[in-house]
């Protein structure tokens with residue numbers, strides 16, 4: 001288990017590096033699941049990613065978080081659901097047993113673990129992604145992918161979700177958006193763009209989550225470049241699908257996904 005804490009801290013330091021421009025101050029968070037013990041680790045509230053230590057992570061019970069999401073999905077957002085989430089966030093504990101509040105964005109990681117089968121999950125606010133996610137034609141700019149590496153690493157179809165208030169509303173928006181995407185495409189989305197907010201990526205390996213973020217950020221810069229040069233020309237969807245699922249590309253993606261425990 002301490003290996004997970006070590007890798008999560010390392011992921012946070014890399015993702016929080018000011019030079020990477022993925023997060024600033026207390027923005028962003030990361031999580032990793034421990035399925036055997038029905039729990040996961042997530043960043044404690046207010047921690048600055050580039051300064052995270054092994055004591056800045058808290059455990060939460062996975063099944064209880066899933067229950068809150070599923071109840072909200074069935075019956076809508078209620079005060080009861082908000083309170084149940086707040087109780088869990090307030091009562092989370094660090095690996096050494098100290099009580100600390102978990103990130104308000106915890107549920108986006110629960111969706112990755114529960115619906116997408118991910119083991120590692122990363123949520124950041126990269127400037128070029130937030131710029132596009134805040135532009136008036138945001139969803140249009142994410143109607144496809146732009147270059148082969150984006151299709152391979154982030155999947156051939158991005159998922160763009162409208163803005164939702166952090167907390168249960170955001171968690172439910174991501175839960176419902178991902179479930180619908182998986183129904184339509186038969187696979188999990190690689191890059192999830194949160195309208196007026198940021199980016200979520202995940203993977204079965206810690207490097208997969210960060211590599212997907214890095215390519216998604218490059219792809220956002222390319223979109224901004226293309227928009228300033230007359231407009232975006234997407235890869236044809238058939239070409240994006242073809243390259244994303246070519247055996248050599250699948251093998252390359254697996255290298256990023258090498259499991260980290």
Ligand SMILES: [Zn+2]
Pocket residue numbers: 028105123124125197198
């Ligand atoms: Zn955020």
